Amino acid sequence: MQTSLRHDGWTRTEGIAVRGRAFEGDRVLDGASLVARFADARTADVSLDAVASIAADLEGFFAAVVADADTTYLVADGARSIPLYYGPDGPVSDRGRVVREALEAPTDPIAESEFLLTRYVTGPETIWSGVYATQPGEVVRIDDGGVTRRTYREYWPSGPVDEPGTKAPRARLESALETALDRLERVAGDRPVVVPLSGGYDSRLLASALVERGREVISFTFGRSGHPDVELSREIADRLGIRWEFCDYDESTWREWYRGPDGRRYDREAFGGDALPFLAEWPAVRELVADGRLPTDALYCPGHTVATPSERLPRFVDERERKTDASVGCGPAVDADDDALDRELIAPSLGDLADYVLERHYSLWEWDDEAFERAARERIRCGLCGDRDPDAVADPERAAAAYERWEWRGRMATFTNGDLRVYEDAGLDWWLPLWDPAYVRAWERVPLEARRGKGLHTDLARERYRRAADVPDERAGLTDRTLSAADRHLALIRHSPVRQFTERGGDWEPPFLAPRSAWSEPGSHPLSWYGIVDDAVLEALPAFRNLYALRTLAATGRLDLEDASDPILDGPTLRLPTAGDG
CATH class of the missing domain: 3.60.20.10 (Aminohydrolase, N-terminal nucleophile (Ntn) domain)
Structure with missing residues (x-):
């Protein structure tokens, strides 16, 4: 062949x-x-x-x-x-x-x-x-x-194995993290490690653990100055004593980046037909490398982790719970999920899980298509169980395992891990330490109540950051969701005052102070990435559609993001190809 x-x-x-x-x-x-x-x-x-x-x-x-x-x-x-x-x-x-x-x-x-x-x-x-x-x-x-x-390698979280001499889940996870970091260091050699730093726990865990090991760590963040994700990343880098680079986004530069020859080439080459190309950090990586602010001879380690599917678990009837703080991943949490503890309880059954996945994940557009719904349910059931007996999904533990397996295969391994194409596009070397098989196996053995909300993973991140940065536990537990308004205003002065006259032109007031409730609006989005869409197209489209929804239309030839003269949807309901709109 x-x-x-x-x-x-x-x-x-x-x-x-x-x-x-x-x-x-x-x-x-x-x-x-x-x-x-x-x-x-x-x-x-x-x-x-x-x-x-x-x-x-x-x-x-x-x-x-x-x-x-x-x-x-x-x-x-x-x-x-x-x-x-x-x-x-x-x-x-x-x-x-x-x-x-x-x-x-x-x-x-x-x-x-x-x-x-x-x-x-x-x-x-x-x-x-x-x-x-x-x-x-x-x-x-x-x-x-x-x-x-x-x-040959499955993922099915099944909780702890009760055998003589077996380590407790926390000790097992810590040991697996050390194995993953040992491997990272061997791959990196003498090169620095670059971590895309956010306000969440995943990248914080990586950066803190590497600082404790005495590694040279360089971090970077992107978005709009004043966004809580940016300001918390600024603080974390300062407290860890690592170099922090920031790429400021605005709508005009997004338009230039995306519509230029490099943007068009990346969009075409990175689309394999199974996932939308990752876009959020693409301009930042290219700009910071081109400006010499990030090295080409380094190992780039995004914080994507096997623990992420646990963050979106449904709540099950009769489940024992452990309340944890909501957390976010390695990139700006502009589309982060709500706290799973606030969700309606569902029965631990295959049918209810399929309903949950349909409602939560098949939601970029409103749709009404019985033919596709039947096909989608079958695809979801296959992703939930694999070769396992569907009747075996009958208790919270196995229902949770089925959901996390679905995300591992369906979302993480296609869309999320697809962001590695960003680093390859810039000619950079990468590694995924929190997807190291040792860490995966250890996470599979964490009890459900400690996996929910990435609980044990989050505890580990807070502890490593608290030790490495010498901060109180309350400060170690801050995320972009809990950063106060005062911290957003004071972060630049406290943690990188030298940037005052370059990043904000001497202004003390952060340029981005929009509340989270407004982030879905094009002019108030913390990444400013709606700049890739022509203003006339935005005005003609349903106002509440997010950029992912518009980009899926563009990727399938249904929408030209730059030309409002083509037919444009006049409502929120999308006619699917299964209904004859091929």
């Missing part, structure tokens, strides 16, 4: 291509050594089981293509950090559009409808019929008999 791999980081030798790094015991494999490891599958009769067995022994972030006679094997790591796209009779590529164009594939109404409503596609399909994507922890075999898929 023809292989068309476009990223220049692939190492190719005699029918095998690999990218990334992996640990096998204490050995670090990359390039030629990683090729050699997959070549071991050829010493015996190469098979799906043989390739899967090798992949299961590797822990890291990698992808592989192994071609043998008339059979091709594709390998994705447990985070699907490097996706591969393929067709049963088409080429293999690291860009979905390459496969689509080779096959001249039409759109798939069901997958395209799902993308329009969520900004990603769950399962192996893409919005293009006959074009597929590898899934996390999966090996795919393609031969004359078709396509066979095998999951």
Whole structure:
């Protein structure tokens, strides 16, 4: 089968291509050594089981293509950090559009409808019929008999294992974090580590733990000065004693960035047909690197974490709960979720879980389509259970595991981890320490009541930051949601006064003071990213649609963000492709 791999980081030798790094015991494999490891599958009769067995022994972030006679094997790591796209009779590529164009594939109404409503596609399909994507922890075999898929690494949080000598969940999670950091340091070598810093706990945990280890850490944040996410990041960096770079966003520069040749190229190349390209930090990374404010010879470590799906868990009838503070992820929390503890209780059943996922995640547009709803429920059930008996989802623990599995495969491994394409676009090296398999396994063994709201993960982040920054616990627990108005005003003077006349032109008053309730409005959004949409288009569109919704229309050719002369929706309800609007 023809292989068309476009990223220049692939190492190719005699029918095998690999990218990334992996640990096998204490050995670090990359390039030629990683090729050699997959070549071991050829010493015996190469098979799906043989390739899967090798992949299961590797822990890291990698992808592989192994071609043998008339059979091709594709390998994705447990985070699907490097996706591969393929067709049963088409080429293999690291860009979905390459496969689509080779096959001249039409759109798939069901997958395209799902993308329009969520900004990603769950399962192996893409919005293009006959074009597929590898899934996390999966090996795919393609031969004359078709396509066979095998999951070698699952994710199913099941709580603690009560065995003699077993560590408590907190101790196990701390130990796993140290393992993940040990691996990060070996990958980084003598290079600095760059952490995109936000007002949430994930990036704070990474930065604090690395400071405690004596590593050189550089952080950066983006958005509008005065946004609580920016101001808390400024404080965290100052208290940790690490360098902090800030990229100020406004609507005019967004328009220039997105509509320029680099923006158009990134938008096209990063869209594989299964998730909307990550956009939030794309301009910041490019601008800060171009200005020499961020190094090219560094390891970039976003705070994406396996704990995130626990943040959006529904509340279940008869569940034992542990109240925790709401938390946010590694990037500005402009679309962060509400506190799960305020949600209505649901029964721990497959049907109620499917209802919850439909209501919460298939919501970029209002829609009314019975044909798609039936198809979506089936897709959701498959994502919730995998090969497990659906009747087994009958108590809060297993219902929570099913939901977190759905997010792991459906959202995190497609949309969220897709932000790695931002760093690749800038020619930067990256790593995902909080998706390290050691940390994943430890989080799987945390009891449900301590996973909810990322509780135990959050406790660990607060403790590490409190120690590294020598701040009281109350200060260590601040997030962008709890930062006071006074702190927003005083942060620049307290923590980076030298920026007073450069960042704000001498003004003490922060330029962004909009309340959270107004952030969905284009002129009051903390990222200013509605600047990519022409004013006339915005005026003609339903005012309450967020940018993700507009971008899914643009990605599928239903809306030109720069031209109001084309037909534009006149209401909030979207007619889906399954209803005949292909």
